[in-house]
Amino acid sequence: MGMNKTLQHLEQARQALQKRLDLLKTAEDRNILGQYSTPFMFAQEIVKHTAQYLPKIRDIVFLDPAFGTGVFYSALLSVFPKHVIQKCRGIEIDSHYAIPTRELWDTFSLQLDISDFTKLSAPESETDKYNVVICNPPYVRHHHIPKKKKEQLQQFIQRHWRYTISGLAGFYCYFLLYADLWLAEKGIGCWLIPNEFLDVNYGKTIKQYLTHNVTLLQIHKFYSDDVKFDDALVTSVVVWFKKERPHPAHEAIFSSGKSLQNPETTRHLAVKALKPAEKWTTYFQHDIFIHEASPVVGDFFTIKRGIATGDNRFFILDESRIHAEKLPTQFFSPILPSPRYLKTDRIDSFRDGTPDIEKRLFLLNCSLPEETIQKEYPSLWVYLSKGVGTVSERYICRHRTPWYRQEQREPAPFLCTYMGRNQKPFRFILNASQAVAANVYLYLYPKPLLQRLIEQDFTIAESIWELLNSIELNLFIQNGRVYGGGLHKLEPKELQSIPIPEIGSIEPGLHIVKTGQGVLF
Secondary structure (H helix, E strand, O other), X not given: OOOXXXXXXXXXXXXXXXXXXXXXXXXXXXXHXXXXXOOHHHHHHHHHHHHOOOOOOOOEEEEEXXXXXXXXXXXXXXXXXXXXXXXXXXXXXXXXXXXXXXXXXXXXXXXXXXXXXXXXXXXXXXXXXXXXXXXXXXXXXXXXXXXXXXXXXXXXXXXXXXXXXXXXXXXXXXXXXXXXXXXXXXXXXXXXXXXXXXXXXXXXXXXXXXXXXXXXXXXXEOOOOOOOOOOOOOOEEEEEEEOOOOOOOOEEEEEEOOOOOOOOEEEEEEHHHOOOOOOHHHHHOOOOOOOOOOOEHHHOEEEEEOEOOOOHHHXXXXXXXXXXXXXXXXXXXXXXXXXXXXXXXXXXXXXOOOEOOOOOEEEEOOOOOHHHHHHHOHHHHHHHHOOOOOHHHOHHHHOOOOOOOOOOOOOOOEEEEOEEOOOOOOOEEEEOOOOEOEOOEEEEEEOHHHHHHHHHOOHHXXXXXXXXXXXXXXXXXXXXXXXXXXXXXXXXXXXXXXXXXXXXXXXXXHOOEEEOOEEEO
């Protein structure tokens, strides 16, 4: 159903209002409150797709608990005939948006409350609840949620669901669960949320809810380069579910692509087989690699994060800066530059252990007390004094003693870049130098067997380095995570789980058999 002229004019006025109100706020303020408005064409596409899950609903009772200026309400009016829309309610916490939005929709039978949704009492009677909830909840990062508020939300989840939700969960996770109290039995929930919940640990609670408490209908995942919001690098998914317990044989749809109506991939998966603790990104792929008996990176390497200095600009210096400041060289050790300045993936070494690369940098690391430095190394004291009250008050620095002492970390012979874009977001570095690396890299320390083999024949290290760099991108995607704009990221545990079945071809001693008790070589 197309929009009539009145609705078209109202939607144009709503978009103009949205733009004007957004410009009156700083990007930082909107980021803290998680205010990212949904484009109308996208909202309309979501509502049209939701319609297929409402074949028997003749009287729509609609709720949007993060109303904004009403984009989903506008889309609802454009998709459904007026006579089936019986009641509509919106809730918006920010009066900056809510007050002018009330005026915009004042001729419509819309109830718009200016309130914090998570503080409102949910309807007790089924007849007062809503059979359609469509929402783009606030995308508030966990560190922007006040501590007291977070505790209250966690207590609610524990009390109502008996779930323990991580303190790292974004506000949208609480929002979705809280809305369950407002959704009528057999009602349809539709949520536009970040895709990160599919893979991160704190998303487990949402996945438990979707597999045990409601009937999961569909999750559509957009591609990492298909960012739906102009002002947020967030890759989105849309989740649909029905408020009833799932039938044992029920299958959910996992689709992906730029279009909801014409997805590029579609899979039907038994809900009872979905595991909340697993990464759900893999469920969207036609070809899922199963390597239950294959060796993985973690069988051969201990993986650690790179050094978090606390302030790279202050603690990482080049040779000219060290000489200019007349700093004692015994307190400096070589450190690799960030990957964008590393033109080679093989780092050779000078005799003193310094890497043979164009951009040579050094890490300041001193454990002497301030009194000793002031007395015996006055030039170093002058330099450190520049960071007192600024660098010294940074989170990492103020939690170590003394504040300028770095983590003690042995150089790793293998490194992996921590994040990246394009067709090869991760690079493995063969490091023959004594340089350490900052936390833009992951360290790979060979386990004893591999270490012994490398000591006997260094060509084994070269072969393994080539093998690591030949790992297919889809294995990183399955095990890692991806953010808006195609930014890929890999945590130590995720790198550990990537299969490398070909490793046995490098050296017979690297053939392994996995048992219930561990790994046998």
